[in-house]
Amino acid sequence: PFFKHSTYFSSSAVLRQTIPIQSSLNDEHELLEAYRSIISKKLEPLIHVKQDDIHSSLHKPNKLEDGDLILPLPKLGLDPKNVSEAEQLCSSISKNNILFDKVVLKGNFIQFFFHHDVLLNKTINDILVSGSNYGRRSTSNPKMILIEFSSPNIAKPFHAGHLRSTIIGEFLSNLYETFGWKVTRMNYLGDWGKQFGILAVGYEMFGNPVELELDPINHLFKVYVKTNTLIEDELKASKNSQSITRLKAQDFFRSLEEGDKKALTLWKMFRSLSIDKYIKTYSKLGMKFDIYSGESEVKKQTILDTLNKLKDTGLTQDNHGATEIDLTPYNKKLGKIIVKKSDNTSLYITRDICASIDRHEKYNFDKMIYVIASQQDLYMQQFFEILRLLKLDWVDKLEHVNFGMVKGMSTRKGNVVFLDTIIDETTKQMLGVMQSKKQLLVPEADLNDTAEQLGLAAIFIQDMKSKRVNNYKFEWKRMLSFEGNTGPYLQYTHSRLCAIESKCKELVSLEDCKSANFSTLKKPDAINLTRLLSQYNYVLNKTMESKEPSTLVTYLFTLSHQISSCYKSMWVLGQPKDIATAHLALYLASRQVLANGLEILGIKPIQKM
């Protein structure tokens, strides 16, 4: 056969001749994409369906045994029961076509199996040549996206919702960067509102400057809790539901809103000490925000102008001195929402509306994403609806990416309230799991770091392995296990591939690997692994379409399982040189794809454990 002894270059030359290479540089690297084009072009005159429709119906099956691509016939108006016609279609595609191994009818689908030589020669070499850039899309004119995520509230707990927002937001940021966007990561702190009144008044009574300096987030939280308890006690004790502390707090917040110097100084100190601490904690997660904004930073003028505009266009009405918008005429379920309190102070939604206006002016983004829990779904719809009513033509650039709840996130010490606590606790527990293992390759000195990375992978993967909207239960034991679909399992797979690499590197060089004779790979396990690798770019596209991290995570699990099943049959040591080289090349390519995928998920791949 034509491909038997071909090198990568001749096979890709054939591909290039046959495939109308489309648009950007990237598609050229996409084997599946190229095949989709070829198939749709070939089928168009045969079934009289538009190329584009065929193209979009062609997709990757869930299982390798079902082919490299499948086409659902009923979707294109074809009757799969008309077997002879369908089979004729199959054979007219595969006949004399070196690109296909076979094309067959199964049930409602036509299954396309790519020719192994094309797969092997194109996929492995592409990955090795591009290395950590494999999967990256290059664009000459990058678009700008602002991604707002994490956004905890100063003096309040960093709860599971913030954790999920942090994980998913970082994933989205990495994903958009992979697709060539210029990403700005923004943390929109809850640093304004009546809790600052409570905090300031409470700090006067219970605050301690030394503790504040040492651990601002914890200390402010303690003060906040104490003060709230005091307010509750006062309310209970008073006959007419009055609390002096609460009144003082309201006064303080009003003076903040009015720009009182003394109040602002105190608030600024709380804020900046908290941010210093956040920066440190996020860096443990390997994350860095470009901007710490916050509810406090919304421009006064924007609030005034926007409230006026709302009033002028007749959208607002009075409600006992407060200003309200009735959204029901536009969408019944959106109800009414207050945008200004009777004491003239702003609200969460007022600040969100105005923050988006400020941001649009300042960054002129092509897109902005808010990563916020689905508890705020209704709120976000109200918010976007108001922007629409304000006739801001960039509303369509905004998107709310939501997620479900986490249950049972508690540590031995009780309820987890701070990100630091979660990281420390996970590291400790991971260390315990590791020490119970017999063989550890990590030097003693790196043990803690490794445990931390493994623990983070555990948390991240547990969070991203099912659809975002699903709720899940925080399960220490399960997520920290090295078996099953967990973060530590993916890390283990990566580190094992690193071990193979370092054991064999004296025998075979990376350069040798790039020019390996891949046609020596004959075993089904090796072929299947390559077939999976060839899907990576397609999976990234699907991940981008759905913004679901689970699309990528599921793929990485499948890939890792396939890698594990190759160890038995695909040896490097003790093999003839050409076979050893091809085998190692495939392991290196697998490690690269796994590492690139993990990086997008915000996980640092581990070399040794």
Ligand code: ARG
């Ligand atoms: N700080 C808010 C909270 O903890 C989340 C902020 C979300 N972002 C926004 N633009 N509203 O609930």
